Amino acid sequence: MNQIIEKLIRNIGQEAMALADGLAGRLLVYAEVEDGVISADMFYVNSLAGSVRFRLCPESMRTLIQELWERWQVVPGNREWRVLAYVIDGGDFKIDFGYPDQINENEDLSERRPTAVKKYFGEAKVDYSKP
Secondary structure, X not given: OOHHHHHHHXXXXXXHHXXXXXXXXXXXXXXXXXXXXXXXXXXXXXXXXXEEEEEEOOHHHHHHHHHHHHHHHOOOOOOOOXXXXXXXXXXXXXXXXXXXXXXXXXXXXXXXXXXHHHHHHOOOOEEOOOO
């Protein structure tokens, strides 16, 4: 991994942590990216709501993710990914990528995103209300 990619990964995590009001557990940044299109959302355990909160990622976060996607592809040996699941849990983080051949083209984001949320949060109720 090169320094630019490492910095982008750190910046995504830092921005996510700064945006998660009342964070009391796991945080997920879920993004789907392709050329010219990005969707990015955050889900996190909130101490005040007692559930998993949903937030749209702001433009600054989408820009970081888009730049990570673009820079990732030009590194020799890296596969192009389409899905990013950036998970912060306690002081640790991990990134799971989904690749084009792993995406069911018959599903859309509204079907794939809940599957990802269930993978990382189980059957927890998701609060989609505005803060």
